[in-house]
Amino acid sequence: MAWLAASLGLLFRVNIISCLLLCYLLLVLLGGAVFTAVERPVEEKLRAEVEELRRSFLQEHPCVEESRLRELLGKVLSAHRGDVAVLKADTDDRHYDFTSSLYFVIVTLTTMGSDSYTPKSEEAKLFCIIYCTLGIPFTLFLLTLLSKLLLHVVTHAPVHHLSTFWGLSYPRAALLHAGLLFVLIMCLLFLLPAFLICEVEPDWNFMDALFYCFVILSTVGQGGNSLGRSWSPAAKETLELLTTCK
Amino acid sequence: MAWLAASLGLLFRVNIISCLLLCYLLLVLLGGAVFTAVERPVEEKLRAEVEELRRSFLQEHPCVEESRLRELLGKVLSAHRGDVAVLKADTDDRHYDFTSSLYFVIVTLTTMGSDSYTPKSEEAKLFCIIYCTLGIPFTLFLLTLLSKLLLHVVTHAPVHHLSTFWGLSYPRAALLHAGLLFVLIMCLLFLLPAFLICEVEPDWNFMDALFYCFVILSTVGQGGNSLGRSWSPAAKETLELLTTCK
Ligand SMILES: [K+]
Ligand SMILES: [K+]
Numbered sequence: 001m002a003w004l005a006a007s008l009g010l011l012f013r014v015n016i017i018s019c020l021l022l023c024y025l026l027l028v029l030l031g032g033a034v035f036t037a038v039e040r041p042v043e044e045k046l047r048a049e050v051e052e053l054r055r056s057f058l059q060e061h062p063c064v065e066e067s068r069l070r071e072l073l074g075k076v077l078s079a080h081r082g083d084v085a086v087l088k089a090d091t092d093d094r095h096y097d098f099t100s101s102l103y104f105v106i107v108t109l110t111t112m113g114s115d116s117y118t119p120k121s122e123e124a125k126l127f128c129i130i131y132c133t134l135g136i137p138f139t140l141f142l143l144t145l146l147s148k149l150l151l152h153v154v155t156h157a158p159v160h161h162l163s164t165f166w167g168l169s170y171p172r173a174a175l176l177h178a179g180l181l182f183v184l185i186m187c188l189l190f191l192l193p194a195f196l197i198c199e200v201e202p203d204w205n206f207m208d209a210l211f212y213c214f215v216i217l218s219t220v221g222q223g224g225n226s227l228g229r230s231w232s233p234a235a236k237e238t239l240e241l242l243t244t245c246k
Numbered sequence: 247m248a249w250l251a252a253s254l255g256l257l258f259r260v261n262i263i264s265c266l267l268l269c270y271l272l273l274v275l276l277g278g279a280v281f282t283a284v285e286r287p288v289e290e291k292l293r294a295e296v297e298e299l300r301r302s303f304l305q306e307h308p309c310v311e312e313s314r315l316r317e318l319l320g321k322v323l324s325a326h327r328g329d330v331a332v333l334k335a336d337t338d339d340r341h342y343d344f345t346s347s348l349y350f351v352i353v354t355l356t357t358m359g360s361d362s363y364t365p366k367s368e369e370a371k372l373f374c375i376i377y378c379t380l381g382i383p384f385t386l387f388l389l390t391l392l393s394k395l396l397l398h399v400v401t402h403a404p405v406h407h408l409s410t411f412w413g414l415s416y417p418r419a420a421l422l423h424a425g426l427l428f429v430l431i432m433c434l435l436f437l438l439p440a441f442l443i444c445e446v447e448p449d450w451n452f453m454d455a456l457f458y459c460f461v462i463l464s465t466v467g468q469g470g471n472s473l474g475r476s477w478s479p480a481a482k483e484t485l486e487l488l489t490t491c492k
Contacts, residue, residue: 017391020388020391021388023384024384024385024388027380027381027384028348028351028352028355029348031347031348031351031355031377031381032344032347032348032350032351033344033347034373034377035347035350035351035365035370035373035374036343036344036347038365038367038369038370038373039347039365039366039367039370040343042366042367042370043366046366050321050322053318053321053322054318054322057314057318060314061307061309061310061314062309063307063308063309063310064307064309064310068303068306068307072299072300072303073319073322075296075299076296076299076300076319076322097282097286098278098279098282101277101278101279101281101282101285102274102275102277102278104281105274105277105278105281106274108466109274109277111357111464111465111466111467112359112466112467113358113359113461113466113467119281119284119285119457120285120288120289120292121284121285121288122451122453123284124281124284124285124288125453125454125456125457126453127280127281127284128281128457128460129456129457129460131277131280132460132464132466134273135273135277136464136466138269138270138273139270142266142267142270145263145266205368207368207371207372208371210371210375211365211371211374211375214374214375214378215359218357218378218382219357219465220354220357220358220359220378220382221357221358221359221467
């Protein structure tokens with residue numbers, strides 16, 4: 001009898017796990033399908049624009065051979081990958097200084113990752129590996145401490161207060177608190193920062209800014225566009241420091 | 247007396263936390279200083295190379311004005327940020343298809359982040375936010391399940407085996423096991439993949455490949471260079487699928 005119960009229990013657990021895996025597979029396939037459908041037209045439009053740009057440049061400058069231009073663009077793009085200032089206008093304000101270094105250290109330790117810079121020399125890569133092997137667990141440990149503290153201050157204490165002093169039943173107090181907390185978090189961590197970002201970054205719309213807040217807070221990382229590409233050096237340093245303190 | 251003990255306990259805890267925070271601050275500052283020292287010369291060398299490239303192109307093609315070239319480069323670079331194929335050679339093999347979509351979904355859900363693609367349309371960004379809000383916790387939940395399973399199979403069971411059947415004392419068995427596991431993990435997750443990457447990617451040296459393995463496994467994300475930039479479409483798709491299954 002005990003054997004039967006144990007077998008049934010095991011079967012049940014295996015079933016739950018395969019169910020979860022199946023759900024996950026479906027979720028991933030759904031994501032893939034939606035992104036393909038939504039992004040392909042946008043991608044094709046951008047591609048056509050760039051092609052048109054290159055073609056009209058070649059037409060206006062008959063002395064330039066297509067192969068030479070392609071070579072230049074290829075080298076410039078591969079250098080840009082390593083975040084070198086390619087345009088003269090950029091040359092002054094993108095020095096690799098201590099602020100950038102600190103910014104890189106913080107986004108790496110929080111596993112957010114920066115797209116705008118990656119170590120280029122062998123020594124820096126080796127140091128980065130050793131540094132992160134110690135630094136990332138330490139960072140996660142401190143963040144866990146902080147989240148435990150926040151969990152008490154933000155969750156347990158207010159629910160207790162609501163249920164004791166306002167005379168609400170515990171489930172009702174928890175529900176009310178969850179609703180209020182959701183609104184507060186949305187405002188303070190998403191809507192307000194997104195609004196401020198729209199103010200300082202004229203090219204971005206609200207959705208860009210909201211998306212930016214989301215990828216930073218979920219530690220997914222910035223991907224293509226990062227803030228402050230068109231800013232003065234001083235504004236950039238302020239931004240980097242701000243993100244660092246976040 | 248109890249009050250004194252409680253105060254001392256609190257003081258001790260506060261001291262430990264401030265100690266930890268101080269250590270962390272020092273760690274971050276050290277990282278910042280080292281990266282600045284190591285990377286500045288490399289950055290300056292790359293910058294000079296690109297500047298020289300642009301200058302010699304202008305000299306060879308007198309019909310091209312500096313301002314027009316700068317404009318073209320600027321537009322091409324900003325389009326490249328959005329991952330559009332700028333060079334004609336690229337045009338055929340970088341279609342945004344279902345494989346890329348799946349790859350994007352997986353690297354986003356594991357919070358690794360892809361630098362080579364970011365949603366461009368409003369709909370895709372909105373969908374990404376909602377999708378990740380559900381998908382990232384689900385992914386982390388499944389990964390936690392997997393790590394619990396692995397913890398038993400890889401850690402508890404062998405140590406138990408060593409101490410029972412080989413007659414080793416428990417601490418000694420744990421030490422021996424930790425050593426063996428470290429060597430195994432280094433070989434299977436770092437050295438072997440790095441060696442294979444060096445084979446397929448002729449431009450990369452061993453440190454590049456090791457660094458790539460590290461940033462993927464730590465979910466920091468690829469930053470500047472990602473694998474397969476110079477590959478055929480088929481090889482790229484294989485790579486994307488492989489990374490997806492990892
Ligand atoms: K991450
Ligand atoms: K990341």
